[in-house]
Amino acid sequence: MAPKKVLITGVSGLIGSSVYMRLAAEPDRYEVFGFSRRKVPSVRVPEGRDIQIPDDHFRLGEVQDMDAVRAAVAGMDAVVHMAATWDSFEDILPHNLVGAYNLFEASKEAGIKRIVAASTIQVSVGQHHSEPYRSIAARAYDDVPADFAKVTVAEPAEPRNLYAASKVWAESLARVYAHTTELSCLCIRIGWVVAEDRPPHKNAVDIWCSQRDIAQLTERCIAADDELRFGIFYGMSNNRWNWVDLEDARDKVGYVPEDSAEDFDIDQLDDP
Secondary structure, three states: OOOEEEEEEOOOOHHHHHHHHHHHOOOOOEEEEEEEOOOOOOOOOOOOOOOOOOHHHEEEOOOOOHHHHHHHHOOOOEEEEOOOOOOOHHHHHHHHHHHHHHHHHHHHHHOOOEEEEEEEHHHHHHHHHOOOHHHHHOOOHHHOOOOOOOEOOOOOOOOOOHHHHHHHHHHHHHHHHHHHOOOEEEEEEEOEOOOOOOOOOHHHOOOEOOHHHHHHHHHHHHHOOOOOOEEEEEEOOOOOOOOEOOHHHHHHHOOOOOOOHHHOOHHHOOOO
16 A cells, blocks of 8 residues: 655644654655745754755645645645644734635645644633632642543633634634535644653643654544544643543544653752
8 A cells, every 4th residue: 555645734843843753754654745834943843853854745835825735735645734823813814714724625625535633722721710620730739639520622612812712713614624525634632842842841741742642643643544534632641630631532543642741850840
């Protein structure tokens, strides 16, 4: 069987490049292509990382440019959509809203089978205003019941900023295309991924995700059964104080996180 052709948007970013490296390490399974506004790594990428995408496997362009997107997705089997911005609404509108529409619409037109789209844990961060999630966020662990219920994707989204709101919209867009076209659309609510590949401070130990784990979950979504038409999964490492459900991702796509915030000395992490 020929390798699956996979396009990664935002491939020059931290998460996009992490996914690229995982897929490119399996050339018998994946032929990997990149699409980005720049070929040089973004400022969030670890120093020294150079993924060296061949010129004939890379397209320079913007996701808000439909012609560029159509050219990039042509001939692909799957698309991993990581390109996004979290700055002002003037940036969010073309990149996160128009860009997401362009990727879904162009993929539908091209007959692509699956899109794996980046969402964010920030769509659920409003849960921190209620217990026991407030206590977890405050690291008041003695106040947290041992058997507390994890937040699932069935809970209403609780965004608290425009970036998160744009990702709620993108999840809804994925649902529309999954139910009205031949596209299979899977979304990942990605936790806190950083270049140093460790929790950035003590208040991040509940939502941290390692680069290895997010790359694994993304690859699992690409390879998931074709009959899985739609899904939203939380992308976190196996942290002791995770307050979101990871079992759905385990059951449906086989995600088993390999890392944990507790692999590090929490007491030695910075205060926020």
